[in-house]
Amino acid sequence: MMRKDMGMTLWSAPHHEEPLEAVVAVPGSKSATNRALILAALADGESHIVGALRSRDTDLMINALRTLGVDITEAGDGTDLTVRPNDIRGGDVDCGLAGTVMRFLPAVAAFADGDVHFDGDEQARVRPQSVTLDALRALGVTVTGNALPFTVHGQGAVPGGDITLDASGSSQFISGLLLAAARFSNGVTIRHSGGRVPSTPHIDMTVAMLAHAGVTVNTPEPAVWQVEPTTIRASDWVIEPDLSNATPFLAAAAVVGGSVTVPHWPTHTTQAGDHIRGILADMGCSVNLSDSGLTVTSSGELQGIDADLSDVGELTPTIAALAALASTPSRLRGIAHLRGHETDRLAALATEINRIGGNCEETADGLFITPVTLHGGTWHSYHDHRMATAGAILGLRVPNIKVEDIGTTAKTLPGFEKMWARMLQGGDAL
Numbered sequence: 332m333m334r335k336d337m338g339m340t341l342w343s344a345p346h347h348e349e350p351l352e353a354v355v356a357v358p359g360s361k362s363a364t365n366r367a368l369i370l371a372a373l374a375d376g377e378s379h380i381v382g383a384l385r386s387r388d389t390d391l392m393i394n395a396l397r398t399l400g401v402d403i404t405e406a407g408d409g410t411d412l413t414v415r416p417n418d419i420r421g422g423d424v425d426c427g428l429a430g431t432v433m434r435f436l437p438a439v440a441a442f443a444d445g446d447v448h449f450d451g452d453e454q455a456r457v458r459p460q461s462v463t464l465d466a467l468r469a470l471g472v473t474v475t476g477n478a479l480p481f482t483v484h485g486q487g488a489v490p491g492g493d494i495t496l497d498a499s500g501s502s503q504f505i506s507g508l509l510l511a512a513a514r515f516s517n518g519v520t521i522r523h524s525g526g527r528v529p530s531t532p533h534i535d536m537t538v539a540m541l542a543h544a545g546v547t548v549n550t551p552e553p554a555v556w557q558v559e560p561t562t563i564r565a566s567d568w569v570i571e572p573d574l575s576n577a578t579p580f581l582a583a584a585a586v587v588g589g590s591v592t593v594p595h596w597p598t599h600t601t602q603a604g605d606h607i608r609g610i611l612a613d614m615g616c617s618v619n620l621s622d623s624g625l626t627v628t629s630s631g632e633l634q635g636i637d638a639d640l641s642d643v644g645e646l647t648p649t650i651a652a653l654a655a656l657a658s659t660p661s662r663l664r665g666i667a668h669l670r671g672h673e674t675d676r677l678a679a680l681a682t683e684i685n686r687i688g689g690n691c692e693e694t695a696d697g698l699f700i701t702p703v704t705l706h707g708g709t710w711h712s713y714h715d716h717r718m719a720t721a722g723a724i725l726g727l728r729v730p731n732i733k734v735e736d737i738g739t740t741a742k743t744l745p746g747f748e749k750m751w752a753r754m755l756q757g758g759d760a761l
Contacts, residue, residue: 344726
């Protein structure tokens with residue numbers, strides 16, 4: 332149910348007291364879809380993408396590539412895409428709030444025959460971007476600006492070479508350069524200088540997808556990536572389910588009890604969301620991967636954890652919601668970089684958990700959550716899709732949670748509310 336309160340659209344998060352028994356099929360991975368689109372746009376011929384996610388972030392990428400001259404046609408329900416590269420041209424790119432657009436596309440824009448102007452949502456203008464733009468400058472690209480809005484002055488070709496950067500704020504800074512590195516005249520060598528790079532599974536995904544397209548990434552020593560100039564091969568891509576988008580549904584079984592199965596869960600994957608298996612097991616759930624998919628079964632009683640989430644920061648809102656409902660305290664570490672995501676996720680989670688009676692403290696690199704009795708209230712999403720789903724999880728156990736702007740989930744998972752309702756009704760949430 333939706334209602335408006337002081338200009339905000341509020342969604343009454345369903346409260347649920349009975350154990351679950353549901354199957355939830357989630358659409359394709361956003362991370363894989365947008366990487367496949369970039370590689371297809373730079374390839375030597377026509378590529379096909381099957382099972383692409385269609386969400387705000389991926390639509391922004393598709394529209395941006397079309398603006399730059401790439402021919403993308405859709406079949407069926409729009410999840411099957413044919414991508415035909417063309418000469419890159421100038422134009423205006425809307426990044427929305429999508430980090431993959433604002434950090435992956437500038438390297439592509441460097442090959443344009445004119446200026447490519449980037450802008451996005453107001454919140455996107457404060458997201459760190461200078462690492463990508465300074466790296467492009469060091470590689471021979473002319474760029475005006477250090478954050479959104481900025482302009483890449485494409486000249487058709489880029490020298491490339493060796494660069495040193497600090498990617499401790501986001502692994503996307505490295506992935507964005509690697510995806511286009513083979514097209515640079517002299518290739519690219521990237522050296523990371525700084526603290527630990529977060530979310531390294533996303534770099535692993537980038538490297539694996541480049542290999543599928545015929546591009547080898549050499550790592551002669553830790554925190555160094557080398558790509559020689561070569562052809563990016565046209566490829567067929569089959570996109571895995573988005574495992575991070577699956578985590579709120581698995582978390583529902585953890586907090587309510589019963590079981591939820593996500594079909595087609597891959598046996599081997601580079602997706603960060605796969606780490607939810609070990610986390611839920613550590614919190615007391617039964618986790619089983621079989622031919623039917625991944626099934627999480629729980630009594631509804633959870634124990635707190637001490638977890639380093641540096642590689643899987645995107646799971647933090649889900650895990651924080653679980654921790655607030657556990658029986659013992661939790662410490663979530665290694666996630667200082669979340670202060671530069673769609674919102675400052677650490678401050679947002681602490682504020683919202685405490686707003687409904689919780690006890691959540693920010694630490695230098697994470698959160699310390701002591702479970703206490705929670706009460707209903709408004710859960711603000713901060714235009715952040717994972718904050719919104721965290722509110723939905725809490726609402727299962729806490730009556731009268733009202734989530735502001737549940738529609739922000741369309742960033743990566745359109746139709747979330749309907750899927751959530753079908754899961755609670757015991758049907759297949761497809």
